Amino acid sequence: MGETFSIGDLAAEFDVTTRTLRFYEEKGLLCPQRNGQARTYDAADRARLRLILRGKRLGFSLQESAEIIAMYDPATDNKKQLQALLAKIREKKQRLQAQQQDLESMIRDLRTWERRSRRYVAQLDAAASDTDLSQPRRLTNEL
Amino acid sequence: MGETFSIGDLAAEFDVTTRTLRFYEEKGLLCPQRNGQARTYDAADRARLRLILRGKRLGFSLQESAEIIAMYDPATDNKKQLQALLAKIREKKQRLQAQQQDLESMIRDLRTWERRSRRYVAQLDAAASDTDLSQPRRLTNEL
DNA sequence: TCGTATATTGACGTTAACGTTAACGTCACA
DNA sequence: TGTGACGTTAACGTTAACGTCAATATACGA
Numbered sequence: 611m612g613e614t615f616s617i618g619d620l621a622a623e624f625d626v627t628t629r630t631l632r633f634y635e636e637k638g639l640l641c642p643q644r645n646g647q648a649r650t651y652d653a654a655d656r657a658r659l660r661l662i663l664r665g666k667r668l669g670f671s672l673q674e675s676a677e678i679i680a681m682y683d684p685a686t687d688n689k690k691q692l693q694a695l696l697a698k699i700r701e702k703k704q705r706l707q708a709q710q711q712d713l714e715s716m717i718r719d720l721r722t723w724e725r726r727s728r729r730y731v732a733q734l735d736a737a738a739s740d741t742d743l744s745q746p747r748r749l750t751n752e753l
Numbered sequence: 754m755g756e757t758f759s760i761g762d763l764a765a766e767f768d769v770t771t772r773t774l775r776f777y778e779e780k781g782l783l784c785p786q787r788n789g790q791a792r793t794y795d796a797a798d799r800a801r802l803r804l805i806l807r808g809k810r811l812g813f814s815l816q817e818s819a820e821i822i823a824m825y826d827p828a829t830d831n832k833k834q835l836q837a838l839l840a841k842i843r844e845k846k847q848r849l850q851a852q853q854q855d856l857e858s859m860i861r862d863l864r865t866w867e868r869r870s871r872r873y874v875a876q877l878d879a880a881a882s883d884t885d886l887s888q889p890r891r892l893t894n895e896l
Numbered sequence: 897t898c899g900t901a902t903a904t905t906g907a908c909g910t911t912a913a914c915g916t917t918a919a920c921g922t923c924a925c926a
Numbered sequence: 927t928g929t930g931a932c933g934t935t936a937a938c939g940t941t942a943a944c945g946t947c948a949a950t951a952t953a954c955g956a
Contacts (some may be wrong), residue, residue: 612799616902618901618902630943630945632905637943647903648952649902664858668856669812673942682866685876689877692877698897699866699867703860703863703864703867706856708805712807712810712811713852713853715807716807717846717850723842724842724843724846731836734832734835744879758935761930773915776913789922791922791932791933792933799929
């Protein structure tokens, strides 16, 4: 068998608490083996956790991450289900692409602001070396 | 003066409830004028709201959106503050770019899965027309 | 055998981001 | 003059995603 992990191992590796891992299990997102009382996680559990956390970083709820993870599960073996699944995949992809749009807008805005602010700091510097502190120009805020 | 909006206007335009707008105000993210009791929003308020919602879609908390919006505010006019602000901008940009990585990973994964599932459906179709329903091959799940 | 580390199961607490309800004001208009 | 449509404040309710705490079990080393 492959490598296994304790709850503490995974918690440390992914920087979450053990409570979090038990919570995910309680919600049906993880289902590690049991070694007596203790939980034993394998590579697949670890991969699932990675997906859950990736989803979180992207603003998905646990419910949604659960759905996405379900898509990776080949246990669905009839045609209608697979087609429903494909529809879901397309929906998720659209949403993710919309997020990309938002991200690009925001990064563009931030870049603009960074340049603008940098010029302003430079202006302040120049004014200071001129001992001309009279009227620092305001940045206009057109949002 | 420019165009103004009622609370209902903005709620309808951005598909949020009026409660939400009052809540954002309560949290200091919006501060519309008052016309007697009633709120009157202008173009700047509207732009702020757009930023807040964009942040939400990207998984930012309201607190974080508030910080980001504060970056757009030119009211900070001393050099140290501006430099601290630039640092924050860089931090946010890094986080956003990390999100882009996650997004790309996930979209790539989904694309792969879509193709794989599509092939599987095609296989099922072929099998059906052959009246050979014996052993539909399983998709392997290597996550 | 004792202590320390790590695990377990409840069970209650917390925070963010609103929803919901109640009780009321105001303005156009038929 | 009522009757909607739209607005207001205040206060309590809700859901998600954990945190925190208590009491208990298990293994391992000195």
